[in-house]
Amino acid sequence: MARPIGRSGAPWRVGKSNVASVLRVLAQTHPNDRQISRRDIAKLTGLSSATVSKAVAELIERGFVREDPAQPTGTGRPVVPLRWSADHYVLLGVKIVDEDQLPGHLVGVVASLGGVILVGPITRRLDAARGERTDKRALVAAIASFVTELQSGFRASQQPLGVGVELGGHLDRGTVVLSVNLGWAQASSTWEELDTFDLQQELSSAIACDVIVHNDVNALAIRDLLYGGAGSANFLVCAVYNNGVGGGLVLDGRVRLGRDGGAGEIGHVKVDTSPEARKCRCEGLGHVEAYATPNAILNTLAVRDWDQAVMLPATDGHARQVFREAGVRLGLGIANAVTLNDPDKVIVYLPAGLAIPEVDKAAAAYWTEITATVEQEAFTGGRRTELEPRPLSPWELEREGAAAAAATVLYSLIEVLEQSAGSDEPSIEDIRAHAGLPVLSGMA
Numbered sequence: 001m002a003r004p005i006g007r008s009g010a011p012w013r014v015g016k017s018n019v020a021s022v023l024r025v026l027a028q029t030h031p032n033d034r035q036i037s038r039r040d041i042a043k044l045t046g047l048s049s050a051t052v053s054k055a056v057a058e059l060i061e062r063g064f065v066r067e068d069p070a071q072p073t074g075t076g077r078p079v080v081p082l083r084w085s086a087d088h089y090v091l092l093g094v095k096i097v098d099e100d101q102l103p104g105h106l107v108g109v110v111a112s113l114g115g116v117i118l119v120g121p122i123t124r125r126l127d128a129a130r131g132e133r134t135d136k137r138a139l140v141a142a143i144a145s146f147v148t149e150l151q152s153g154f155r156a157s158q159q160p161l162g163v164g165v166e167l168g169g170h171l172d173r174g175t176v177v178l179s180v181n182l183g184w185a186q187a188s189s190t191w192e193e194l195d196t197f198d199l200q201q202e203l204s205s206a207i208a209c210d211v212i213v214h215n216d217v218n219a220l221a222i223r224d225l226l227y228g229g230a231g232s233a234n235f236l237v238c239a240v241y242n243n244g245v246g247g248g249l250v251l252d253g254r255v256r257l258g259r260d261g262g263a264g265e266i267g268h269v270k271v272d273t274s275p276e277a278r279k280c281r282c283e284g285l286g287h288v289e290a291y292a293t294p295n296a297i298l299n300t301l302a303v304r305d306w307d308q309a310v311m312l313p314a315t316d317g318h319a320r321q322v323f324r325e326a327g328v329r330l331g332l333g334i335a336n337a338v339t340l341n342d343p344d345k346v347i348v349y350l351p352a353g354l355a356i357p358e359v360d361k362a363a364a365a366y367w368t369e370i371t372a373t374v375e376q377e378a379f380t381g382g383r384r385t386e387l388e389p390r391p392l393s394p395w396e397l398e399r400e401g402a403a404a405a406a407a408t409v410l411y412s413l414i415e416v417l418e419q420s421a422g423s424d425e426p427s428i429e430d431i432r433a434h435a436g437l438p439v440l441s442g443m444a
C-alpha cells in the first residue's frame, strides 16, 4: 500500500485533532501569505492558547509555519505573527485534461501550503504513439515524469508534501469507477485494459511520493473549502465543462463523497422524463449533462463555433430557446440538489459566455433561467441559497483544476490527522475552553 499523506514521517507529539484544527483555520482565514496570530487561531478554533502554542510550535518545527518579526502591540506582550512557510513543503497538483474522450494533456502547478501558485501552470501533451493516451501504465509513467519536471523548479530545501491528481470521472478512493471523459471503464473503451487498476496506488509507487487522486469537481470543492475564506461550511460546487457537468458536495465543513465517491453528481440527475429525453454520455436518459453543456448547446443550435454561439443576438428566437432550455435543465438539477442538501450557496464554474452575458445576447437566457428555476423549484431553502457564478475561460479552468488538485494534498493531511486522532486525549483546558469556561493561566 502507498503511504497516505500524513501517515509517514515522525509521529506527532501534540494532539492530531488540534493540529488539524489549526491547519484548517490557517488555510481558511489566511490563504496566500498573510499573517495570523496565535491569539486569533485560539479564538477561531476554540482551543486554549496553551494548546494552540504547542500545536504551532510543532508546525514551526516541521516546516509548515514560520514566525515573522514580533510586532509591538502598545500594551502587553508583542505579537509574533505567523504565516505559512514555503521553505520546506510545497504542494503539487496535476490535472488530467481530456480530448476526444481520452486523456489529452496534463496541466501541473507547484503551490504553496497557502494555495498560491509558485510554478506553472505547465502543460505537457500526452503522446499517443507511446500509448500515453490509451495504456494505463504508460499514462502513469507520463504523469510520473511530469512530476519530476515540476520538481526541477524546487529550491534545495523544498520537497512535496504530496501530489494531488484530478480528473473528470467517478472515483472510488483512487480507483476510476467510470470516466466518460477519459473513455475509462466504458464498454466501448479503447484502453488497453487491466482487470483492476488503482490509479492512486500505481501513481504513488511510480512517483515514490504520497499521491491523492480526486474527481475534478470534488477537488474544486476542496479548494473552495480550504482557501475560500471560510465563508460557508455548507455549499455545492457545480462545474460546466465543454462536454460534461460535475458536482461536489460540502456539508458541515467536510467534502462528502458518499459510499464510493459518487455523491453530488448534479450532471447525472434526471431532469427530463419525456419520451424525447436525450441520451446522456453515461447512457442514462434525460440527465442534466445532455442539455446544459456548450457541446450540447452547439449540437442543438447547429453552430460549430462556441464564440459565435454566445454572440447570437437575443432577437434570435431559436437561439434564445436553446439557451433557455439548457439553463432550465441545469437549474432543475441544482434545485433538486439544493432541496436535498440545504446549502448556503452554490458555486457554479462555467464558460465565460454563459455567466451573466450582455442582455442583448441569446446566451443571457442561460443564467437567467438557472436562477429563476432554482428560486422557483427548490424547497424553501432555495429562496435563501445564493448562486455564485464563476466564469472562466477553458485555460483558466485548467489552471484552477491543477491548483485544486494541489489543495487536495493539504486537505488530505488534515483529514488523516482528524481520522487518526482517536487516541488523542483532550486536555482539561480544551474541555474547559469548549465548554466556554475560563482557562486557568498556567494550566497545561
Ligand SMILES: [Zn+2]
Residues within 6 Å of the ligand: 267, 268, 280, 281, 282, 283, 284, 287, 289
Ligand atoms: Zn448521465
